[in-house]
Amino acid sequence: MIPDPSPQALDQLPSPSLLIEKSQMLANVERMRAALARHDVDLRPHVKTCKSPPIARLMAEGWSGAVTVSTLREAEEFLSAGFRDILYAVGITLHKLPEVERLTRAGADLSLILDSLEAAEVVAAYCRERDLRLPVLIEIDSDGHRAGVAPDDRETLVSIGTALHQKGPELRGVMTHGGGSYGVVGEAALARHADLERSGAVKAAALLRGAGLPCPVVSVGSTPTALHARDLTGVTEVRAGVYVFFDLVMVWLGACAVGEVALSVLTRVIGHQRTRGWIIVDAGWMALSRDRGTEHQAVDQGYGLVCDIDGRPIEDLVVISANQEHGIIAHRGGLSLDTERFPIGMPLRILPNHACATAAQHHSYHLVEGSSVEALLPRFGGW
């Protein structure tokens, strides 16, 4: 943690600014630790949400130190920060292999994922040509969400596994991400989704092993499934990231309560449209992101839920509309609002729909405890 050069009162920070409620973030990290302590698995935190080494260290504490990344830029930054065991969890292509090689030769144990024989042959040819043994996991499609080989597609699995194992790379195992879990609601449904991930990954691992291929790693995960899995037999590691902050999408799924959301955007009132009951603030989509993850959910949170400076939600106030540097706050149900209660300059906090997207709009985090700002934490972006 980098101490803030001039520690200051929360209500004196410039706006818009990105805030983390320190005690809540620590509670979120502990909640994931406790949830996974019930199983015989490692946690490989996904650091694409925070993109900040000091936060990743908190997430990794007490586990093996492995992390998951979504870009090679993240791999580079986290390697520089001392993380060595890194899974790059986006399908690899030829154009990225020179950078993978550079990071590997710089000391990273950087594992890759792919889901086709075409990609496996490319990685194998590169490994042979460059005399490398890159570790590779086969991506499994456990829920029809996005990428991956079907868990019961023995022919494809074995052909990819063989191409990897016999031709240069290291076949390290299988991985799946049950991204469909972001679309189901409630503990029972999330537990069922966790079991889809587990059963898909374990089934694919068994098919590979049955064909005489190695499969030491069976990696699954997303925040909602990691928190709600009832059985992780056969799984070796779990990946999750957004739990460190949580957000309004996670609230809707039932993965957390509003009070557990640790990330918010500090903003100030810059004007009113009294006849319309609008409060205009200096956080637009540039500060909040364009993410409307709750748009089609039971409770549409607009561009975010409005809280007072202490982080307490204000009865049904949401950011109903956003321009680049302007947010418009109004009552969710269209009730008229006493705009006098929100004078120009008044600080407010906005809880985000999607923590990954909102955090990506900022270059640093202000770590807040009560009414004071304890530290400024770096955050990087780009590829």
Next chain:
Amino acid sequence: MIPDPSPQALDQLPSPSLLIEKSQMLANVERMRAALARHDVDLRPHVKTCKSPPIARLMAEGWSGAVTVSTLREAEEFLSAGFRDILYAVGITLHKLPEVERLTRAGADLSLILDSLEAAEVVAAYCRERDLRLPVLIEIDSDGHRAGVAPDDRETLVSIGTALHQKGPELRGVMTHGGGSYGVVGEAALARHADLERSGAVKAAALLRGAGLPCPVVSVGSTPTALHARDLTGVTEVRAGVYVFFDLVMVWLGACAVGEVALSVLTRVIGHQRTRGWIIVDAGWMALSRDRGTEHQAVDQGYGLVCDIDGRPIEDLVVISANQEHGIIAHRGGLSLDTERFPIGMPLRILPNHACATAAQHHSYHLVEGSSVEALLPRFGGW
């Protein structure tokens, strides 16, 4: 322009990357110049879209050199780059005045906007206390879009104008932004919207002058109204920004053709889901932004329109869905797709819904001419 340290072929760039088609950007700048040459006005380009001094210089060439910004960070960066006449076009509050003072004392002619007596009194008190004469424009609400005083609200206008003029700041004039123009379609409707801006601003200026107050500046603008205004009598300057790149929202309004969009994101195929007709690429919402500006328009472009490496649209392919670093490309109408035509590693280009939002996801632009990359242009973010 900064020459690229190692000029390279477009199809060798890393992905995702942000591209500008150089000749098209220059044509867009010329189109705005020609459109405004018909009127007796200055152009004050809005540089919140590009956030890049070399691009702003192109936009400002042949005009007075004034610019419009949406953050004080932009004011600082453009002042450092040699731009002195800067309009900060977001309602001012007390917390931002120390930074305004710093930039003013560093040589900026930094003008502010506000739309309430409350804010005017705050600025006036600050000016008196700090012995400053900050220039201020009164924001006018010409179309009910967002902020501003109603153009015929003489009482409010005169009370704000008097508070400014008599108590420290410099009352420099009025400004309005017809943001509602982003929601109307076709040349005639855009011309009517341009006239709403003009008539609102001119009416407010007349009320101020009628009360014996100065109003040298009458500032209006948005890209669609600037291009389609038929009469700008009484207006002294026009503000516009997105025209330098254009985007799919501007296409829908009728402000430009698809072929005039100069901004795109380079991506590569990383996988397929053949049974679903999906192509998976390495540009997700982190590279494209979460902006779904065309969602409720006649043609929903998803997260962007897919082009080949030369920038030619591929028959009705759009990014139908986006995760953080994954985009899913499919046929707009659900027709099945021959995924074999899109092998792993194939480069594609995605035209953005909203240039401001997509550009904000990147740290630099690659300036492309034909199949080669001519320069790397810097871009900044933050507040």
